[in-house]
Each structure stands twice: as C-alpha cells, then as structure tokens.
Amino acid sequence: xxxxxxxxxxxxxxxxxxxxxxxxxxxxxxxxxxxxxxxxxxxxxxxxxxxxxxxxxxxxxxxxxxxxxxxxxxxxxxxxxxxxxxxxxxxxxxxxxxxxxxxxxxxxxxxxxxxxxxxxxxxxxxxxxxxxxxxxxxxxxxxxxxxxxxxxxxxxxxxxxxxxxxxxxxxxxxxxxxxx
Amino acid sequence: xxxxxxxxxxxxxxxxxxxxxxxxxxxxxxxxxxxxxxxxxxxxxxxxxxxxxxxxxxxxxxxxxxxxxxxxxxxxxxxxxxxxxxxxxxxxxxxxxxxxxxxxxxxxxxxxxxxxxxxxxxxxxxxxxxxxxxxxxxxxxxxxxxxxxxxxxxxxxxxxxxxxxxxxxxxxxxxxxxxxxxxxxxxxxxxxxxxxxxxxxxxxxxxxxxxxxxxxxxxxxxxxxxxxxxxxxxxxxxxxxxxxxxxxxxxxxxxxxxxxxxxxxxxxxxxxxxxxxxxxxxxxxxxxxxxxxxxxxxxxxx
Numbered sequence: 001x002x003x004x005x006x007x008x009x010x011x012x013x014x015x016x017x018x019x020x021x022x023x024x025x026x027x028x029x030x031x032x033x034x035x036x037x038x039x040x041x042x043x044x045x046x047x048x049x050x051x052x053x054x055x056x057x058x059x060x061x062x063x064x065x066x067x068x069x070x071x072x073x074x075x076x077x078x079x080x081x082x083x084x085x086x087x088x089x090x091x092x093x094x095x096x097x098x099x100x101x102x103x104x105x106x107x108x109x110x111x112x113x114x115x116x117x118x119x120x121x122x123x124x125x126x127x128x129x130x131x132x133x134x135x136x137x138x139x140x141x142x143x144x145x146x147x148x149x150x151x152x153x154x155x156x157x158x159x160x161x162x163x164x165x166x167x168x169x170x171x172x173x174x175x176x177x178x179x180x
Numbered sequence: 181x182x183x184x185x186x187x188x189x190x191x192x193x194x195x196x197x198x199x200x201x202x203x204x205x206x207x208x209x210x211x212x213x214x215x216x217x218x219x220x221x222x223x224x225x226x227x228x229x230x231x232x233x234x235x236x237x238x239x240x241x242x243x244x245x246x247x248x249x250x251x252x253x254x255x256x257x258x259x260x261x262x263x264x265x266x267x268x269x270x271x272x273x274x275x276x277x278x279x280x281x282x283x284x285x286x287x288x289x290x291x292x293x294x295x296x297x298x299x300x301x302x303x304x305x306x307x308x309x310x311x312x313x314x315x316x317x318x319x320x321x322x323x324x325x326x327x328x329x330x331x332x333x334x335x336x337x338x339x340x341x342x343x344x345x346x347x348x349x350x351x352x353x354x355x356x357x358x359x360x361x362x363x364x365x366x367x368x369x370x371x372x373x374x375x376x377x378x379x380x381x382x383x384x385x386x387x388x389x390x391x392x393x394x395x396x397x398x399x400x401x402x403x404x405x406x407x408x409x410x411x412x413x414x415x416x417x418x419x420x421x422x423x424x425x426x427x428x429x430x431x432x433x434x435x436x437x438x439x440x441x442x443x444x445x446x447x448x449x450x451x452x453x454x455x456x457x458x459x460x461x462x463x464x465x466x467x468x469x470x471x472x473x474x475x476x477x478x479x480x481x482x
Contacts, residue, residue, distance in 0.1 A: 068204075071217070071218040076218060076479050082476065082479055082480040085201050085204040085205075086204065088204075088207060117217070121212075121215065121216075122211055122212070122213075
C-alpha cells in the first residue's frame with residue numbers, strides 16, 4: 001500500500017470532535033436523555049471523547065457504551081479468517097434514550113447497519129443518531145450520518161486509515177493510502 | 181474443515197479461544213432478545229441415536245440463538261427401526277444439504293464416521309464411552325469462571341470412570357489447559373490404561389485432597405448385573421460425593437456433575453442442592469459454550 005496524504009492531523013481531529021459535540025448538543029437541545037455508544041474499535045475512544053466534552057460543556061455525565069457488531073455482520077462467510085467476538089458493554093437501559101452511535105469511518109454503511117441491529121436487539125431507544133469522524137462515500141445501503149467530522153470523497157482503491165492515541169498510540173491522524 | 185470429535189486435533193490456543201468466545205456468548209444470553217444473526221442461513225442437524233435431555237436441548241438452543249435452522253433427528257422415531265444403516269441415514273440427511281451435524285451415538289467413533297460421510301463440520305455430542313468434548317468444554321468454562329483460571333487447578337473426578345466419556349474428555353481437555361486431574365473410582369471401574377491421561381486412585385480421600393473441584397459421575401444400575409459393582413450400598417459407602425468427603429478438599433471447592441444425577445447415590449442430595457454445587461450453572465454455561473463451538477466451526481468457513 002502506498003501513502004498518499006494526511007487528511008487530518010491531531011489538531012484537525014480535535015476541532016472535528018469539538019464541532020460534532022456542539023452540533024449534537026445543539027440538535028438535541030442539551031444532553032438530557034443522550035447516550036453515546038462507540039462501535040469497536042475506534043468508535044469507542046471517539047465516543048468517550050464526545051462524552052467527556054459534553055461533561056465539560058454542560059456539566060452532565062452522559063452514559064457511554066461499547067458495541068461489538070461481529071455477530072451481526074452480513075459478510076461473516078466471506079472474510080475467511082474468523083473474526084474475534086469482543087465485548088458489548090451497554091450498562092444503561094435503551095428505553096427513552098437518544099443514542100448517538102459513533103464510528104471512525106463511514107463507508108459502505110454495512111457496519112452501521114449491523115450496529116443498528118445490535119442496538120435494537122438490546123432494547124428500544126427513542127432514536128438513534130450517527131456521528132462519524134470521516135465519511136468517505138460509496139454507500140451500499142441507504143444510511144447517512146447526522147454528524148460528520150470530515151467529508152472525504154475517495155476512490156474505491158483508496159484506504160482511509162485512522163489512528164487514535166487510545167487505540168494506536170502516538171498522535172491522532174487520518175491518512176489516505178492507496179492499494180497497489 | 182474442522183470438527184469437534186475430541187481434542188486430538190485441537191491446540192491450547194484454539195481451545196482457550198473457544199472459552200473466550202463462550203464468555204461473549206454468555207452476554208448475548210443475558211439480553212432481552214437472546215439472538216444474534218451470526219449463523220443465519222445455516223442448517224444444523226442434531227442426530228441423536230441415544231437418549232439425551234440436556235445435551236440435545238442445549239445444542240438446539242445454542243443453534244437457534246445464533247439464528248440457525250435446526251433439524252432434529254431422533255433415532256427412536258426414524259427409519260433405523262426399519263433396518264436402515266447409519267451410513268444410509270447420513271447420506272439421506274446429507275442429500276438435504278445440512279451444514280453441520282451434531283451426533284450422539286452409542287458406538288465409539290460414530291462421530292468420526294459422520295464427519296467422513298457427511299463432509300460437513302461435525303460435533304461429537306457423545307460417542308459410546310469415548311468422548312464428549314462439549315461437556316468437557318463447559319466444565320472447563322465453569323471452572324474458569326469460578327477460579328479465574330485453569331492452570332494449576334486440581335480437579336477430582338469420582339465415579340464409574342471406565343464407562344465415562346465425560347471423564348475421558350475432561351481429563352484430556354484439562355490436561356491441555358494446564359489443570360491437574362485425578363480420576364477415582366472402585367478398582368473395577370478405573371481402567372489402568374488411563375494412567376497416561378491423569379492420576380488414578382481408588383481412594384477418594386486422596387483424590388479430593390487440595391482439590392478445587394470434585395466432579396461426581398453417574399452410577400449406572402446396569403453395572404451391577406455385569407459384575408463391575410458388587411452393590412450400590414457399597415459404592416455409596418465408599419465413593420459417594422458428600423459433605424464429609426468434601427471436607428478433604430479446599431474450602432472454596434465446588435461440586436460438579438454432568439447430569440443426569442441420581443440423588444443420594446453417587447452424590448448426596450443435600451450437597452447437590454447446596455451453595456457449593458455448580459451443577460445448574462454447568463447446564464446454563466452449556467448453551468453459551470455450544471454457541472461458541474458452533475461459531476468457531478461454522479463462521480467464516482462456508
């Protein structure tokens with residue numbers, strides 16, 4: 001794979017998260033009844049950062065959760081290597097909640113579809129909204145994000161690599177690479 | 181293609197990974213909607229040529245919780261009574277496109293035959309006296325949940341070891357996972373050939389010394405007439421797993437039984453219902469463990 005460009009640096013990621021947080025608060029008129037659920041793997045630290053920001057801005061602690069969608073994927077027979085099932089940790093009740101689902105990259109939309117199924121199997125939230133750091137286009141399902149850090153039109157051959165301190169060490173960065 | 185017929189072709193890493201996945205599956209079973217679509221589109225056939233309550237229901241539940249379609253074959257009501265052979269039975273079922281077979285059969289090696297003829301991943305739910313791998317896995321999972329680890333645990337298995345596939349599979353699995361197993365029973369029921377797998381002793385007090393877990397095996401009435409046991413009273417007096425015997429084990433020792441149990445025969449009724457008994461937990465864990473086994477054998481492999 002060939003590196004092409006840095007699309008967001010650490011400062012850019014920080015600004016995006018700040019803006020997304022403000023948009024969430026604006027759209028939902030505050031933090032009441034919100035819950036933030038991150039999709040494994042990088043959705044989880046992003047969800048936590050948003051929740052922390054909300055705590056700073058509104059003084060409210062919004063419940064967070066972790067969602068593993070492995071058992072809901074629609075491509076389990078294609079991937080060859082057996083995916084490891086990881087922890088889903090949702091300690092709050094879904095009833096009456098406005099759940100913000102968080103992931104790093106929105107691409108075909110299949111991961112989010114699996115996330116929606118997984119969430120709904122856990123209960124009936126009042127609504128589900130989607131926040132992503134990067135939307136790279138090429139949707140294969142009618143799914144859209146409510147909050148987007150950066151819109152990044154890409155070619156199918158390209159790969160968007162997101163690295164976050166919590167999961168990958170070092171600085172946050174969003175890079176564009178190309179497959180040979 | 182991998183089968184779970186026994187643990188001959190499985191390494192420690194793979195087995196520990198099944199236990200990890202069992203933990204995740206257990207969480208699925210705690211949700212209001214106890215279902216995940218992971219095995220949607222798969223057809224799983226449970227072929228039981230021998231009676232069973234817990235294993236059969238446990239497997240069916242596990243498959244259904246993963247959204248698979250389950251077809252049940254019970255030998256009593258089948259054409260076996262008309263003289264159809266095992267092989268033909270299997271080829272008939274195979275012609276109906278099964279993705280997986282779960283087999284229990286009174287003859288050792290039957291599951292291997294199914295694996296060979298069906299060319300589908302096969303799970304051995306008990307073949308003769310030879311092996312019952314999913315029972316061993318759920319027992320190991322239960323132990324790990326209680327003690328946080330398996331390495332170094334001391335487990336005593338007491339009863340009719342000679343005729344027990346549960347004992348054999350437990351001994352094999354726990355050895356691979358680093359636990360210490362002692363098999364115990366009256367001499368006619370304790371075959372010397374097993375000395376390679378585990379420590380053998382006819383003295384239950386010695387077996388339970390320092391044990392983290394004491395597992396009782398069912399005593400079958402048939403053994404009386406075939407000369408293996410002189411009398412049930414004698415067995416009970418010498419080998420019953422009861423509060424008195426447990427005094428020799430660790431204070432935090434747990435009591436296990438694969439079921440079905442004969443209360444007050446191989447295990448005292450009060451002990452079986454006491455706080456030390458994890459017998460019902462074993463059954464509960466069985467579903468999660470079997471879900472994990474099906475996940476490992478079928479997902480990503482179609």
